[in-house]
Amino acid sequence: MEKHHLLRRDPNWHPNGCNLCGQLGHQAANCPNGTINWRQIYGDEAFILRQPIYYSDIVQRQKYKEDNMKDLEERAQAYAKAKAAELGLSWDEIVAKAEELRNKDPAELIPKAAPAPAADDALPAGWAVATDPNGRQYFWHKKTQKVQWERPSEDTPIN
Structure with missing residues (x-):
């Protein structure tokens, strides 16, 4: 007890x-x-006592889920093929390009960081430059918190 x-x-x-x-x-x-x-x-x-859950029930649910995922994958691939045909693209070329990208080193796929601007290329008043996790620079206005990828000029509207 x-x-x-x-x-x-x-x-x-x-x-x-x-x-x-x-x-x-x-x-x-x-x-x-x-x-x-x-x-x-x-x-x-x-x-109220509830029915027990047996291991065989769990295995059956997992198998059902796997079957549904296979069906979903087939339908997604059929949809992608139809869209590729609609856009006039070759499905075989798309698959070959995907396989090529899959075999590449991920470091090669990340764009290289732009060179830092020279000191004489000063930003307009109120703007700052920052770097994203991929090494790309972006610009933001300190007061309005506006963010943009293009380097601001003196006539860039701030709103």
């Missing part, structure tokens, strides 16, 4: 008796003599 039940129970009660009143024949959840209405607090759902 759990320790918190032992602390509330009278030692003279039967071990299989109700934890609230000590009588045999019912449990604390259905105690007519207790001071706590458990059903009112937790509702009837809390006292």
Whole structure:
């Protein structure tokens, strides 16, 4: 028996008796003599036993999910082929290009950072330059927090 039940129970009660009143024949959840209405607090759902979940059920759900993913992949590929045909592109060329990109080193795919502007190329008043995680520079206005990729000029509107 759990320790918190032992602390509330009278030692003279039967071990299989109700934890609230000590009588045999019912449990604390259905105690007519207790001071706590458990059903009112937790509702009837809390006292209904649920069906167990077996490992075979989990495996069956995983297989169902895998089958659905295969179907989804087939439908997505059919849609992509139809879109490529609609745009006049060759599906085989697209797949070949994708395979070529997949085999490349990711460092080659990241664009190289633009050279830092010379000191004599001062930014207009209120503008600052920052660098994104890929090393590209962007410009932002300190007061309005406006962000843009193109270098601002003196006549760049600020709004």
